[in-house]
Amino acid sequence: MALRILTEASGSLVSGYLIKAVKGANCIAVASDIDPDCYGRYLADEFIQMPLKSDSELWDKIIAALVEQKVDIVIPSFDEMVLGWSLRKDLLLEKGIQVIVSEPKVIEIFQDKWLTYHFFTKNGIPTPNTSLEQIYPLVKPRNGRGAKGVQIATQPVDMTGMISQEFIKGTEYTIDVFCDKFSNPIYIVPRKRMNIKEGKSTSGIVVYHEDIIHWVKKICERTSFIGPINIQCIETESRDLKFIEVNPRIAGGMALGFAATENWIKLMVDHFVYGKEIKPVQVKYGLKMMRYYNEIFTFE
Template sequence: MWFFTEASGSLTSHYLIKAIKEANHKVIATDIDENCYAKRLADKFFLLPKADDPNLWKVIDDVLYKARVDIVIPSLDETLYEWSLKKVTYKEKNINIIISDSDVIKTFQDKWLTYLFFKDNNIPTPKTSLDQEYPLIKPRLGRGSKGIFKATEKVEMKGNISQEIIYGTEYTIDVFCDYKHNPIYIVPRKRLNVKEGKSTAGIVVKHEKIENYVRKMCEATKFIGPINIQCFELENGEIKFIEVNPRIAGGMALGFAATENWIPLIISNLINGEKIQPVKIKYGLKMMRYYSEVFTY
């Protein structure tokens, strides 16, 4: 099968290309940079316009049909919602988009709606407001740490939220949900090092309290495929959830390594509806990352 990957020039996207190839499938890498390393690692490469370019989806359509793509694994926050809106149309053309429905994407791409989801479902989360009530200012539709700052004076709150500042141990949870929205794998990993918002070192840990909250989230909405959740454990043992990324994530290489390659699961379960027999999670497994090189003319 042919897989389509986005933002393939990211420093962490190589693991997804590797996982697809190890599952004996073909990879189409795409990026806005003609010279990105993935051009040499993938089976095919296509240059895409930037996410705000009005021609983006025409170009994507051309690539999907020209390359006879079977499966798309969206990973770029700026395009997630559009992929979710188009997935039924693409499915009619035998192109499978591995993403949750549009209402799920809309909720978790908006930090205020995410906060309301947490509150409505009794998931602990930092105090949050649309007014400048708390010191930490975040864009409602931002991603990663971009645009987040501690306010020392009055700021314009349109499009922003304010949030209390919390301190503790940061965890990321890699989750794989089947086609019935059940969490097959819940893999908490303690983030040991982060660079530019991406996990460069981590360790898989058994954490029943976190796992129970994640199950509660999965019961309250309809996640599909790989999702990524972030939380903090405070000194007093409280857990505070701060973010849900309803997509595959850069640090998920550790989630794959601690369980199994999730690419065959996407095909067998999400596309073919076959039952998954989960393997035992490798708690204590550590991941460390380093730069590598691709040489070409």
């Protein structure tokens, strides 16, 4: 019987590849979103309407819906929900639902840019200088995603819940990483970000970068990631690397990481559900991705 896999935020412009990857793994794609008419509903096999995050019964409603729809696997992708999924991994597993995500202590570090900075400095990972005070020109939320709330501040700003960071000019890289159940990084796929819209990569190219791979291995050695994660860094003109953040979840631009290796959804099913050993394939360096708008047509 085909497994039923839930994907989040199915109205996101970059969520379509995940739904296709679920189907490509011969699983049933269960999309979800707060918008009952999001486009992902029509790409997927089935759909769950999610309650608002402010709903006092949020998780009770979500869990009830997962049980009713007989969901087998959840692959979190929505930043605001990742920690909640992680905290409920054991509860959901008791109900036969496997959540593929890192442990809460890992999520808490990397969803907070100030704690991430301390993790990097403590472990000798090169990173921009960062402060809770408005010392550096780049100001961003401690807990934020994409480019939302990020600014080059020329005037004093309210630093509540914010950090300031040394502005690093250079080439931006995103690294797609797949870690097995023992937290070993099986795939490390650096991709150069060529075009970015609202913090999301709309085109890029997979490159072999020995130094990036070296440092990503160091990051993975110092903590316990599970499944897909996403790391961002900048290479300066002098070829120094500065690691900016870690997203401990599957990411929108990972379509390129999948295409350069294999279907990571199938990989997760085979490894985390059926316990199969992973035999990585050769990364397709030089593979380029470009994105475009597509249409969904349906009757009212």
